[in-house]
Amino acid sequence: MMDNFERLKEALERDPPPPDPDARQAALATAMTRFQEKNAAGAQGIAAQARPISSDGTGPSSIWSKIMHALKPSRSAWTPVLAGSASLAVLMLAVISTGVIRPDLFEKREVVSPPTGKPALVEADEAAANPAVPPDARPQDNESARDASLPSSSTQDKLVAQPAPMAQPPKIAQGWSGGAAPMVQTPQSLPAPMPRAAQDFFRSSDQFAPRARVSQGFAPSAPDAEAPAQVYRDQGRDRFETFDPNPVKVAAEDPVSTFSIDVDTASYAFMRARLNQGVLPAADSVRVEELINYFPYDYAGPDSTDTPFKANVSIMPTPWNAKTKLMRIGIKGYVPPAAETPRANLVFLIDTSGSMNAPDKLPLLRNAFGLLLTSLHPDDTVAIVTYAGSAGTALEPTKVSDRAKILAALDNLAAGGSTAGAEGIRQAYALAEANKVDGINRVILATDGDFNVGISDTETLKDFVARKRDTGVSLSVLGFGAGNYNDALMQALAQNGNGNAAYIDSLTEARKVLVEDVHATLQTIAKDVKIQVEFNPAAVAEYRLIGYETRLLNREDFNNDKVDAGEIGAGHTVTALYEITPVGSEGRLVEDLRYQSAGRPAAGLGDEIAFVKIRYKQPDGDESTLITTPVTRADEVASIEAADTEARFSAAVAGFGQVLKGGRYTGNWSIDDAITLAEGARGADRFGYRNEFVNLARLAKTAAAMAPLRQ
Amino acid sequence: MPTGDNELAGWAAAGDADAFRVLLERHYDGIFRLAFRFTGNRADAEDITQDVCVGLVDRLGAFRGEAKFSTWLYRIVVNACCDRARRRATVQRATADFAAVEDLRRAADADRGEQMDWVWEMLSRFSEDIRETAILVLAEQLSHGEVAAILGVKESTVSWRMHELRKELKQMADDDR
Numbered sequence: 031m032m033d034n035f036e037r038l039k040e041a042l043e044r045d046p047p048p049p050d051p052d053a054r055q056a057a058l059a060t061a062m063t064r065f066q067e068k069n070a071a072g073a074q075g076i077a078a079q080a081r082p083i084s085s086d087g088t089g090p091s092s093i094w095s096k097i098m099h100a101l102k103p104s105r106s107a108w109t110p111v112l113a114g115s116a117s118l119a120v121l122m123l124a125v126i127s128t129g130v131i132r133p134d135l136f137e138k139r140e141v142v143s144p145p146t147g148k149p150a151l152v153e154a155d156e157a158a159a160n161p162a163v164p165p166d167a168r169p170q171d172n173e174s175a176r177d178a179s180l181p182s183s184s185t186q187d188k189l190v191a192q193p194a195p196m197a198q199p200p201k202i203a204q205g206w207s208g209g210a211a212p213m214v215q216t217p218q219s220l221p222a223p224m225p226r227a228a229q230d231f232f233r234s235s236d237q238f239a240p241r242a243r244v245s246q247g248f249a250p251s252a253p254d255a256e257a258p259a260q261v262y263r264d265q266g267r268d269r270f271e272t273f274d275p276n277p278v279k280v281a282a283e284d285p286v287s288t289f290s291i292d293v294d295t296a297s298y299a300f301m302r303a304r305l306n307q308g309v310l311p312a313a314d315s316v317r318v319e320e321l322i323n324y325f326p327y328d329y330a331g332p333d334s335t336d337t338p339f340k341a342n343v344s345i346m347p348t349p350w351n352a353k354t355k356l357m358r359i360g361i362k363g364y365v366p367p368a369a370e371t372p373r374a375n376l377v378f379l380i381d382t383s384g385s386m387n388a389p390d391k392l393p394l395l396r397n398a399f400g401l402l403l404t405s406l407h408p409d410d411t412v413a414i415v416t417y418a419g420s421a422g423t424a425l426e427p428t429k430v431s432d433r434a435k436i437l438a439a440l441d442n443l444a445a446g447g448s449t450a451g452a453e454g455i456r457q458a459y460a461l462a463e464a465n466k467v468d469g470i471n472r473v474i475l476a477t478d479g480d481f482n483v484g485i486s487d488t489e490t491l492k493d494f495v496a497r498k499r500d501t502g503v504s505l506s507v508l509g510f511g512a513g514n515y516n517d518a519l520m521q522a523l524a525q526n527g528n529g530n531a532a533y534i535d536s537l538t539e540a541r542k543v544l545v546e547d548v549h550a551t552l553q554t555i556a557k558d559v560k561i562q563v564e565f566n567p568a569a570v571a572e573y574r575l576i577g578y579e580t581r582l583l584n585r586e587d588f589n590n591d592k593v594d595a596g597e598i599g600a601g602h603t604v605t606a607l608y609e610i611t612p613v614g615s616e617g618r619l620v621e622d623l624r625y626q627s628a629g630r631p632a633a634g635l636g637d638e639i640a641f642v643k644i645r646y647k648q649p650d651g652d653e654s655t656l657i658t659t660p661v662t663r664a665d666e667v668a669s670i671e672a673a674d675t676e677a678r679f680s681a682a683v684a685g686f687g688q689v690l691k692g693g694r695y696t697g698n699w700s701i702d703d704a705i706t707l708a709e710g711a712r713g714a715d716r717f718g719y720r721n722e723f724v725n726l727a728r729l730a731k732t733a734a735a736m737a738p739l740r741q
Numbered sequence: 742m743p744t745g746d747n748e749l750a751g752w753a754a755a756g757d758a759d760a761f762r763v764l765l766e767r768h769y770d771g772i773f774r775l776a777f778r779f780t781g782n783r784a785d786a787e788d789i790t791q792d793v794c795v796g797l798v799d800r801l802g803a804f805r806g807e808a809k810f811s812t813w814l815y816r817i818v819v820n821a822c823c824d825r826a827r828r829r830a831t832v833q834r835a836t837a838d839f840a841a842v843e844d845l846r847r848a849a850d851a852d853r854g855e856q857m858d859w860v861w862e863m864l865s866r867f868s869e870d871i872r873e874t875a876i877l878v879l880a881e882q883l884s885h886g887e888v889a890a891i892l893g894v895k896e897s898t899v900s901w902r903m904h905e906l907r908k909e910l911k912q913m914a915d916d917d918r
Contacts, residue, residue: 034863034910041860042880046777049770050787057791058765062758064798069756 268515269479270314273579275694278572278611280620281565287575288562288583290595291361291604292317293550294524295543296509296517296533298324301690302722303535305729310690315517318687319577319606325683325719326547327603327676329362338364338556339598341644341659345666346673348609349707350685350699353617357573357608357661358677359563359642363555365601372469374410374552375427379458381477382443383418390535391510395476396440398508398540402474403437405548406430413461414439417454427465452491455523462503470552475523476508476534479516488522495527496594502650504597505529506551508543521580528557528597546717550599556646558595558654561606562588569639571618572611574695576684588645591654598646605680609695610639637662675713679720682708686727701731746810754801761801765794771811772818778880779822779873781860789821796821808890815881815891819873826869866913867906874902 279287297320304311332340342360349356378399386392403412408431414424425439458473495505505527507520517533524531530551532543543551560583565573575582587593598604611617640661645654667673670681686704688696705727712720746767752760772793777786796817804813864872877888878899885903889896 034914035907038860038863038875038910039879042778042876043882046774046786047783049773049790050783053787053791054769054773057787057794058762058769060791061765061794061798062762064795065753065758065761068798069758 268312268315269518270312271518271521271580272314275688275691276575276577276579276582278574278619278695280572281570282567285565285567286562286585287565287573287608288560288585288588289575289578289606290581290583291559291561291598291606292319292578292581292596293323293598293602293604294320294521294531295324296507296520296531297321299533299535299539300509300515300517302539302726303533305726305733306535308729308733310730310733313691316687316690317577317580318684318691319581321687322577322605322607322680322683323603325603325679325723327360327362327605327680328713329360329603329676331362331601332364334364337655337657338646338648339559339644339657341642341657343642343659343661343665344673344677345610345639345661346677346681347668347670349670349681349703350688350696351609351617353615354609354611355666356677356681356684357610357640358680359561359606359608360676360680361559361598361604361644363550363598363600363602363604365549366553366555371407371549372553373467374406374470374472375462375465375467376406376410376412376470376552377427377458377462377473378412378414379454379473379475379477380414380416380424380443381418381454381475382416385478386510388511391478392443394534394537394540395508395510396443397537398476398534398544399440400437401537401540402544402548403430403433405545411465411467412436413465415454415458415461416443417457421454421457423457423461427461452494455491455494459498459501459503463501466502470554471503472506472529472552473503473527474506474508476510477520478511479509479519488519491519492522492526495523499526499528499594504554507531509533525581525596526594528554528594530597530599542717542719547599547601550602553600554597554649555600555602557597557649558591558593559598559604559644559646560588560593560595560654562643562645563608564641564643565610566638566640567613569613570610571613571615572620574609576607576609576688578606588643591647591652607680607684608640639663639666670707675711678711679708679713682711683723686723686730690730701727747806750801750804750810751806754804761798765797768811768814769794772814775815775818775876775881776822778876779819780825785825789818789825793818793821812887812890815877816893819877819891823869823873863910867909871902871906874899875906878903 294317297315297317300315301311301321304315329342330340332338339361342362343358344360345355345357347356348354380395380399382392386395406412408429410430411427412425412430413427414436416422416424424443425436428435430436455473455475458475462471462473499505505523506529507524507527509515509517509520509531510533520531523529532539532551534540534543562585581596583593583595611619638660642659642661644657644659646657647654670678673681682704685696685699685707686701688694689699689701689704693699705724708720708724708727712724715721744763746764749760749764749767753764769790773786773790776789776793777783780786780789793814800817804810864875867875873892874888877883877891878885883891885899886896889899892899
């Protein structure tokens with residue numbers, strides 16, 4: 031019988047499957063791109079400045095890039111940077127000493143290494159000036175010699191003169207000529223001049239040094255030189271604000287419900303990203319109002335900016351509970367004509383910390399901002415502030431017409447280091463204030479929210495952005511990535527900074543937020559929009575607000591203009607749903623009290639079910655305006671089928687969201703019911719968002735409760 | 742006669758894109774093979790191989806031709822594989838985002854059969870030192886001397902590890918009986 035060792039040996043000796051040609055091609059292409067990038071960076075000397083991750087711009091990286099800059103012949107296709115020019119110098123000396131002209135050597139590009147001997151310091155330009163140089167080689171010599179002699183600055187001298195000689199020069203020389211394959215055409219009797227630059231290049235003595243200075247200098251984007259740059263991927267560390275679904279309230283005891291509008295869509299996109307991976311989103315990540323408000327609804331809009339929006343109310347039977355009714359409040363924001371679109375002064379605040387180094391973060395972010403440029407006016411300005419270990423301005427305010435410059439700045443972003451988020455926010459606001467225009471002044475923060483340097487406390491950051499909103503600069507937050515996504519912080523920033531939060535999980539979502547809905551995202555038409563609903567206890571026994579748990583306000587906050595609330599953008603639609611239990615219905619959850627009689631309802635208004643009050647401020651105003659709409663029996667429809675498409679669809683989404691959250695109030699209603707209801711209410715659905723919802727709901731039926739641990 | 746790896750590496754470090762490409766073309770399959778033997782699945786092996794190839798760009802500057810290029814490269818690949826294994830094992834964090842994709846790719850490799858599963862299961866019982874030594878000796882069929890150079894240990898250590906492996910495997914077989 032074969033023993034374990036033999037069995038193991040035999041199994042291991044078996045050939046593994048051949049590499050996939052596509053993967054091979056992709057890997058080689060990526061490596062070559064990186065190679066070109068690196069060499070290009072050296073040639074243009076941009077490595078130190080344009081990579082916003084390097085914290086200070088001095089240090090080995092910038093020194094090296096300067097040297098590379100000086101040494102690199104820029105127009106030659108084959109670019110011998112250091113060893114290349116060094117080998118030319120060696121070759122020339124070979125020619126001088128043997129007196130044999132070997133022009134073929136120059137063609138063959140062989141590196142000739144000195145086999146033995148101490149390195150003689152020979153100035154490259156001396157060699158070039160030597161008359162023994164063969165005529166056909168001269169142009170090349172001159173070029174390489176000039177290039178090699180260029181970095182005569184003090185930095186270069188210092189660097190070369192550093193007390194870091196080659197540990198064992200002869201051994202290195204042997205190594206190069208005694209490599210795996212025999213050297214071709216190596217002249218045997220060479221003297222051993224090793225130009226200084228070359229020496230320096232191979233200076234370090236530790237073969238496997240984890241961070242050789244040379245490679246460190248070249249590789250600001252590769253944080254660990256020993257291990258290949260691996261993408262760090264967190265799992266299960268997403269942070270969401272925890273909350274319970276709104277409870278059922280008794281209209282007689284607590285007839286008033288107050289909340290701030292919420293136009294964020296982050297929760298829906300996050301849910302989609304999770305479901306597309308076959309995993310249910312965490313219950314706390316599901317905010318039902320954000321699911322509902324992800325979709326555009328075809329509500330009747332207002333006619334002018336004087337009343338920037340209009341409320342649409344309707345009542346239909348609740349799909350998941352035959353004994354209750356669903357009251358919808360739908361708001362549609364005013365859409366200014368394109369000619370009235372104000373100028374925009376945007377500051378992209380981009381997180382370039384190490385945690386952004388994932389395919390669904392920085393690369394997606396670049397593309398997303400590229401998309402945004404297409405939807406801006408040429409006269410709008412864009413600036414880029416990046417933050418990692420420290421914050422810095424990567425692009426001064428630039429007109430959108432100078433697209434190439436902005437795209438180049440975006441392309442130069444590289445991820446690495448820790449996250450000084452607060453400092454980045456401070457600088458971005460400063461830049462936005464300095465270039466303030468009469469129109470849109472907005473900081474767009476793109477991050478995974480993993481702040482870990484400087485202020486990272488949510489409360490402190492909230493206070494900061496809350497102060498800044500008085501300066502007229504607002505904040506939008508675009509969230510990226512999963513696994514370590516700090517949704518709680520993003521929400522806090524967007525809500526307190528007069529902004530909105532979106533989660534970008536794909537380029538399609540980027541297009542929705544930054545192209546289709548760009549005006550809604552950027553242009554605020556009303557701020558501090560609060561909704562207060564008073565229920566008539568004569569008609570409504572109980573009510574429950576669906577969603578908006580994180581947006582609830584106190585009753586007295588409604589009339590207090592100092593209390594902040596949500597903003598509404600141009601063309602935004604906002605929908606709020608209440609599940610109401612009519613008086614006399616068997617669906618009541620709260621029983622009457624034994625010792626107290628119910629309050630005496632006001633007489634004469636028996637036809638009214640509720641009264642909706644909306645307060646808002648003009649974007650630049652400090653005083654709020656009130657809009658009121660009564661909800662009467664005339665707004666009610668008898669069956670679900672009779673309700674309009676928009677109401678049915680929003681009900682389907684609301685029901686689905688509640689089921690995902692655990693379904694405390696949805697009874698036996700299932701995802702299948704949500705699918706059926708949504709399928710019949712897709713409407714025009716120009717961009718396919720509703721269709722996508724139906725497909726997501728199908729995915730949710732089979733999704734796992736928790737992501738399997740990757741191993 | 743083909744140019745040696747060491748020369749190519751020298752030119753590539755100096756910025757010669759052609760040399761770098763030849764170097765990659767020459768070694769991609771080898772890196773993949775080794776990575777596959779370490780990880781046991783195609784997706785990871787492809788990831789590691791790509792990481793190593795990209796990483797080479799910045800690393801070539803540190804190669805000074807004291808050793809054979811292949812020895813130096815082996816060392817990098819072994820480190821990359823161990824790093825990944827370590828990350829997975831201790832920190833338990835990995836791709837959340839490409840979970841689905843990766844699972845699909847993994848399924849495609851399921852045909853590698855139970856035999857290989859047995860191997861990974863077996864190897865996983867050993868320490869990292871012994872595991873990497875075993876793969877290099879048994880799968881890559883390198884001499885103990887070469888493996889010692891790659892891992893930066895004495896040749897006798899390699900021999901001792903192989904001895905330990907053999908001994909423990911026998912022990913396991915006895916225990917099962």
